[in-house]
Amino acid sequence: xxxxxxxxxxxxxxxxxxxxSFSEIGREIGLSSPAVAERVKKxxxxxxxxGYKTEVSYHKTGHQLKAIITLRAFxxxxxxxxxxxxEFREVVNCYRxxxxxxxxMEVVLYDQVHLTEFIDRLITYGEIKTHIxxxxxxxxxxxxxxxx
Amino acid sequence: xxxxxxxxxxxxxxxxxxxxSFSEIGREIGLSSPAVAERVKKxxxxxxxxGYKTEVSYHKTGHQLKAIITLRAFxxxxxxxxxxxxEFREVVNCYRxxxxxxxxMEVVLYDQVHLTEFIDRLITYGEIKTHIxxxxxxxxxxxxxxxx
DNA sequence: TTAATTTACCTTTGATTTTAAGGAATAATA
DNA sequence: TATTATTCCTTAAAATCAAAGGTAAATTAA
Numbered sequence: 001x002x003x004x005x006x007x008x009x010x011x012x013x014x015x016x017x018x019x020x021s022f023s024e025i026g027r028e029i030g031l032s033s034p035a036v037a038e039r040v041k042k043x044x045x046x047x048x049x050x051g052y053k054t055e056v057s058y059h060k061t062g063h064q065l066k067a068i069i070t071l072r073a074f075x076x077x078x079x080x081x082x083x084x085x086x087e088f089r090e091v092v093n094c095y096r097x098x099x100x101x102x103x104x105m106e107v108v109l110y111d112q113v114h115l116t117e118f119i120d121r122l123i124t125y126g127e128i129k130t131h132i133x134x135x136x137x138x139x140x141x142x143x144x145x146x147x148x
Numbered sequence: 149x150x151x152x153x154x155x156x157x158x159x160x161x162x163x164x165x166x167x168x169s170f171s172e173i174g175r176e177i178g179l180s181s182p183a184v185a186e187r188v189k190k191x192x193x194x195x196x197x198x199g200y201k202t203e204v205s206y207h208k209t210g211h212q213l214k215a216i217i218t219l220r221a222f223x224x225x226x227x228x229x230x231x232x233x234x235e236f237r238e239v240v241n242c243y244r245x246x247x248x249x250x251x252x253m254e255v256v257l258y259d260q261v262h263l264t265e266f267i268d269r270l271i272t273y274g275e276i277k278t279h280i281x282x283x284x285x286x287x288x289x290x291x292x293x294x295x296x
Numbered sequence: 297t298t299a300a301t302t303t304a305c306c307t308t309t310g311a312t313t314t315t316a317a318g319g320a321a322t323a324a325t326a
Numbered sequence: 327t328a329t330t331a332t333t334c335c336t337t338a339a340a341a342t343c344a345a346a347g348g349t350a351a352a353t354t355a356a
Binding site for chain 2: 001015016017018047050053056057061063068086091093094099104108110130131133135138140143144
């Protein structure tokens with residue numbers, strides 16, 4: 001579907017705060033709330049908007065560690081991994097990627113004991129590399145419209 | 149702050165859909181809507197809930213590529229990078245990490261020309277590695293309570 | 297132990313928002 | 327040109343939210 005200036009304005013506001021009301025957004029961009037609601041509905045139906053998510057601070061839930069883990073799967077072990085990974089409660093993101101590694105994951109862990117235990121579960125599937133996340137430079141920035 | 153069963157139930161629902169109404173959530177977990185609102189407010193104030201984000205399909209916005217790029221900064225180039233990266237519209241996530249690389253980024257790009265142009269902007273800061281994302285195995289899964 | 301305080305939740309109420317319907321103006325299509 | 331779609335409006339009903347005041351249970355202090 002085509003995204004005009006108004007749709008981009010709506011997307012920008014909703015990406016920053018998914019709970020903004022349609023009335024408030026409408027007031028800011030010069031539309032009535034039903035008009036905003038209709039546009040949002042269409043973007044949902046078209047798959048432009050794929051969901052609304054609440055960000056939870058892993059640190060405040062008692063998780064001390066967040067890590068990026070890559071996996072280079074052993075011969076014939078990628079498929080078993082893909083079936084199993086959906087059960088891993090620690091994994092918040094998991095992508096298949098090109099390059100030397102097949103998989104990259106973002107995981108949330110209670111402590112180093114937990115990390116160790118999690119790594120032990122992974123090493124049967126392939127060679128892994130672990131990177132502890134030290135800080136967020138940019139967190140969930142909105143997707144932006146092309147300039148010009 | 150302490151997260152009891154009810155708070156976890158609220159978090160679980162809001163992580164899946166940030167636009168659920170307090171009334172609906174309340175009905176499902178056996179609380180009134182003001183009670184849910186009060187709990188959510190407290191979790192916001194305590195920083196447990198750090199934001200509400202709308203997920204936009206990069207593919208539907210005309211972006212053909214999503215990639216993971218790591219950066220191993222040259223001597224004295226990390227700080228300049230950290231100051232500059234916030235201006236890069238392509239970057240949706242950026243973390244400082246331990247290990248051989250200093251930075252890992254998630255970027256959204258229009259096409260391979262765009263990717264090339266973006267890499268050219270990065271290589272002044274350090275050595276980079278690019279991994280194209282082929283598919284999502286797990287996308288923004290909720291943070292879960294410890295079992296037991 | 298009792299008294300005071302805090303906490304969590306309730307109900308009620310008024311303001312706001314959402315949702316649905318019907319209609320007008322504009323743009324696109326036949 | 328006539329028809330059809332699209333976009334947005336207004337209106338009104340239904341739902342939700344936000345604020346206030348009150349209750350009961352748990353916690354803390356005396």
